Amino acid sequence: MKFKIYRYDGEEEDYDTYEVPHEEGQTILDALFYVQENLDDSLSFRYSCRGAVCGSCAMLIDKVPRLACRTQVEKVKEQKSELEHYKALDQGEKLSEDQILVEPLPHLEVEKDLIVDMEKFYENYEKIEPYLKSEKEPEKEHRMDSETVNELEEYTNCILCAACFGSCPVNGEDEDYFGPAALAKLYRFHIDPRDSEDRLELADEENGWWACDFYTNCKKVCPKDVPPNFSIGKARQELKEEKDDED
DSSP states (O other): OEEEEEEEOSSOEEEEEEEOOOOTTOBHHHHHHHIIIIIOTTOOOOOSOSSSSSOTTEEEETTEEEETTTOBGGGGGGSOOOOSSOGGGGSSSOOBTTEEEEEOOTTSOEEETTEEOOHHHHHHHHHTOOSOOOSSOOSSOOOOOHHHHHHHHHHHTOOOOOHHHHHOHHHHHOTTOOOHHHHHHHHHHHTOTTOOSOGGGGGOSTTTGGGOOOOOHHHHHOTTOOOHHHHHHHHHHHHHHHHHHHO
8 A cells, every 4th residue: 555644854844655565454543553664764753552542643644634543444444534624635745555554643833744743732631720729638539420420521531632632623713712622621620520610711701612603523533533522512511601790
């Protein structure tokens, strides 16, 4: 299989094409390792767990943000893009049926080849103060019903891979937008009965809850099926109801 891979050395950008022998069950990350170990040891990419847990290997694969470690080569062409208002589809190299296109995540500065600078993504994450805040130390364990636990798990499953950030048209146009991952995490703390602060206010601003245009790209690309669009919609509704009550 041919792979067309984005290259950037800090000054110039280009694309290099490599022929990689196919093996059953081969992932995009496996193919990148083959290139690095056998064809071009200068190729740079980020990875860690190789088991879809750490989120390090998120990249643009055939114009869709995905985890390289869980995306199988033989299935890439079967999974057509359903992303909306997504400028990355029209930028860079064009898709081709006889090769797989691998590029860095959009909306983040490229450091080298497929490695992007995650600083902006984590800055947005830190804005939402992602840790439990309780008024006092609990005297015994907190008990939660199964419904609450299940709702929390929808959002705690996020692995901060930034695939949603790279797929979001709003993030591509507004660098101050919190982004889907940060807002989903904020909502996760808002619904946690162990937390004692009003979390929704942290993003009650133009670049927070209210900036989302509900393209739902975030939900479509999330490798853990986290639904940021649902949390944003629910948060907006709660804030509207609070303001209506005040009036």
